[in-house]
Amino acid sequence: xxxxxxxxxFALAAVAAxxxxxxxxxxxxxxxxxKQKGELRIGVTPGxxxxxxxxxxxxxxxxxxxxxVQVAKDLGVKPVLVETTWGNAIAAIQANxxxxxxxLDPTDERKKAIDFPDSPFFWYAQGVLLxxxxxxxxxxxxxxxxxxxxxxxGTAPDRELTKRLPKAKxxxxxxxxxxxxxxxxxxxDAASFYHPALVMQPPMIKRVxxxxxxxxxxxxxxx
Numbered sequence: 001x002x003x004x005x006x007x008x009x010f011a012l013a014a015v016a017a018x019x020x021x022x023x024x025x026x027x028x029x030x031x032x033x034x035k036q037k038g039e040l041r042i043g044v045t046p047g048x049x050x051x052x053x054x055x056x057x058x059x060x061x062x063x064x065x066x067x068x069v070q071v072a073k074d075l076g077v078k079p080v081l082v083e084t085t086w087g088n089a090i091a092a093i094q095a096n097x098x099x100x101x102x103x104l105d106p107t108d109e110r111k112k113a114i115d116f117p118d119s120p121f122f123w124y125a126q127g128v129l130l131x132x133x134x135x136x137x138x139x140x141x142x143x144x145x146x147x148x149x150x151x152x153x154g155t156a157p158d159r160e161l162t163k164r165l166p167k168a169k170x171x172x173x174x175x176x177x178x179x180x181x182x183x184x185x186x187x188x189d190a191a192s193f194y195h196p197a198l199v200m201q202p203p204m205i206k207r208v209x210x211x212x213x214x215x216x217x218x219x220x221x222x223x
Contacts, residue, residue: 034099039078042068043092043101045085047152047176049196050103064102067121071100085174087154090114105156126157128192129183142190143167150179150191157192 034040044051044060051062060081072079084092089101090113106116128142128149136142142149143165151158153172162170171188173179176197183191 030099034075034077037077039080040068040072040075041080041082041097041099042072043084043089043098044068044081045083045089045175047086047193047197067102068100085154086152087174089154107156107159125195126160126192127195127198128190129198130190131183131186134189139164145169147190148188150182150188152176152179152193155193157194161192 042065044053044065046053049062050064051060052065053060065081068081069079082092082098084098084101086104089098089104090110092098093101093114103121104110104116110116128136130136145167147165147168148171149161149165149168150171150173151161153174158170158172161168171179171182173182176193179188179191179193182188
């Protein structure tokens with residue numbers, strides 16, 4: 001099977017499993033609704049490389065966006081983008097405001113509310129962006145009351161660092177753009193995201209990404 005076909009097969013499964021309220025009856029009605037309306041409502045939120053909104057044109061791009069558009073194409077329906085946040089994505093699906101959101105981590109709590117595909121989208125490491133002069137070699141060195149770390153509210157890094165670094169001050173922002181802006185302005189000492197998102201930041205903000213590899217926490221995918 002060609003790679004494109006594998007991706008499409010996974011994407012189609014994701015519409016049936018990820019983007020609906022938990023339960024086969026609801027899943028069936030969601031698919032019927034998508035077909036009847038002729039549109040797939042895709043949750044999007046600023047945060048490269050998953051989703052990016054061009055400030056000039058308003059056009060979206062990114063991994064999650066492209067996956068959603070491809071799924072809509074394969075289903076023969078129109079992709080409709082609906083802005084949300086990582087923290088509100090589950091509620092948006094339950095409230096029938098969106099049909100699907102890609103790159104969303106399947107936590108135990110989330111699985112109680114909506115369905116997820118069994119196969120992972122991809123794997124990645126978690127890292128941290130540090131201010132100049134801050135030499136850190138492991139996560140425990142960040143667990144201090146004088147350290148402020150920016151994360152995106154409701155994401156896996158938010159949950160992981162809240163548990164891992166109880167002494168550090170975790171500053172939560174609605175999206176990654178706001179968190180990066182806080183780091184760039186010096187309002188926080190560090191910003192933690194997954195590696196694919198972090199490696200895109202240095203060219204824009206002229207900082208060095210430090211990936212702390214000790215005790216790496218892995219998840220299936222997303223935020």
